[in-house]
Amino acid sequence: MGSRASRKAGAARQRRAVDEQAGAERRRRLVWFAGALAVAVVVVAVAIAASRGGDATQAATDGDPVPAPANTFDGIPQDGAWLGAPSASVVVEEYVDLQCVFCAQVTRTTLPSVVERHVRTGDVRMRLRVLAFLGPDSVEAARFATAAGIQDRQWEFVHAFMDRQGEENSGYVDEAFLRSVAEVSGVDADRAFAAADGDEVTQALAAAEGAAVDAGVQGTPSFRVGRDGEWELASGDALERAITDALRR
């Protein structure tokens, strides 16, 4: 009898020991998991900070030198939003929001060669269609950029602006910022501010928005390449090929 009770007690102790060991292992694994999770959060945060640190926004706010945009357009006729000779056989419309990050990348990478190879030679005429759908800073930027077009300096202004893009809708598009961009792009800031709230600018922006809807533009940057009434939508990657095709037609 006594030996049976003692065997039962021994088995219970054994079970408790096994349970305690299993519990300790579970806790240890949870500690491993929590540690891995914590380290992962830190590593990802550092990686994101490093990734953000390298973008154009940071470069601009750090005051790094930004290439002057004037050379790209020097000597090319401008008329409002138009760039290039009116006699050009192919027209390229560029739809942009000035806060759009990828618009700025295309502006830096693709456009200079298009301007040099096709616009400067008189084959292509480009037209800026400035949109403002990303938020309040886009509206301020679009009004001022369109006003710069009245001085035939819209292309310089837009390119200089995109080289200095700040954090989206952070309120960075204030008077001081617009004046600084105007200065490097050769725009008379006082004249542009006076025109920015006028009817001419309002109508131009409404026309750009209407044109985007009619063309089926679904994002920026988008390009529309046309010749003799035939139009083709193209992304930045496909722009060069679309222009070449249009020139061959």
Add this chain to the structure above:
Amino acid sequence: MSARTISVLASVAGLGVAGYMSYVQLGEAEAVCFGGGGCSRVHASDAAELAGVPVGLLGLFGYAALLALAFVHGEAMRALATLVALIGLGFSGYLTYVSIVEIEATCPWCLSSLALMTTLAVTNSLRLLRGDR
């Protein structure tokens, strides 16, 4: 199918996806972008590199590490695999956010990688928490 087997399969698939993305980024080739996505836009963006290293290449290293760790035993190794997978999941999630919200384009290859990293994070976490071999 065990969590380890799923990890191995997902790692192999990830090697294929990240290998192709690395080829596109390093070879400056045009990505085959099924589903009408914006692969070229995403690959041309600032988000496509981390400290000058193409993210496709980082993914390649990550998947290779996860594949190797699936064959190594021990709790510390399972914790390491979980760590690698969670980092991959976090960064893939961030890149997806950037592509959709800032670049306004999606790349099916990047979304595939996010799905694979999610699978790997779940399976490796389960392996660690359950004490699987």
